[in-house]
Amino acid sequence: MSFSSDVKTEACKTGITRSCCATAEMYGLMLYATAFSCREIRITTSNPALIKRMPTLLSKALKIEMPAFAASAKTTFQLTDKSVLGKVFTAFGYEFKDTALHLNRAIIDDECCISSFLRGVFLSGGAVMNPDKKYHLEFSTNHLTLNREMISLLLDLDLAPKTLKRKNEYVIYLKDSGHIEDFLTIIGAPVCAMRLMQTKVEKELRNTVNRQVNCETANLSKTVNASLRQVNAIKKIDRLLGIATLDKQLYETAMLRLENQDATLNELKALSKTPVSKPGLNHRLRRLLELSDKLKEDKG
Ligand SMILES: [Zn+2]
Known part of the structure; x- marks a missing residue:
């Protein structure tokens, strides 16, 4: 298993208790989903823990029952029903029309919700490299405004986000091992954060020797x-x-x-x-x- 999927699996162990947090996590998942439009919302994942989490999260956050899906190596969750999509757009404070996505900070007002939101973002669109190889965590969107607002959110959290454009995707990434550790801790993966820290210490020791x-x-x-x-x-x-x-x-x-x-x-x-x-x-x-x-x- 990759380090990325270890992080996702650990983050998915976070309990779904408060509905504000469930909504925030779902919001992050949908904003960084494969598709988020008036025609469909589509989240694709190969992580078994997330596949298990999705229906509970959706029902807790938006009181929506997950339509039938086939769990497989790469599972797709898809919402296409107009009334369901309308409900989602309203819940996140959007008009029901195709528009450039932006970050609605009202959804993530509380600190508990920021963690949940970032967990959703990472579960849906994030990846982190094995710290043995490189310190690199990223997630990407093709919405410029959303990218800008995400950068300012991460800056508020004292993480030092960098950004680049890859084809038509705006990528936000973290390079500093300490910031990646912080990010992993925030989204509910402190064990993986610890592993990263240990790898860093071992690497430094090896270099010194x-x-x-x-x-x-x-x-x-x-x-x-x-x-x-x-x-x-x-x-x-x-x-x-x-x-x-x-x-x-x-x-x-x-x-x-x-x-x-x-x-x-x-x-x-x-x-x-x-x-x-x-x-x-x-x-x-x-x-x-x-x-x-x-x-x-x-x-x-
Ligand atoms: Zn909350």
């Missing part, structure tokens, strides 16, 4: 590369001059490096028989490199 590993790997390869250059230089000196000809300090350092090729500078310092500082040791290794650079390969 990856950064550390990358950093350690980089340091390690730096150490290995430096050591390899030093070992090659010492071998060259040995081949062309013999390391026994080096002064005592350089000889000791060369032997130390040859015997401990994987060691970091700190480890070498600790392994040194005669005490030497880290800069001192570094200086000697550099002198070995310089000496090797000066030696011509063909000399011996």
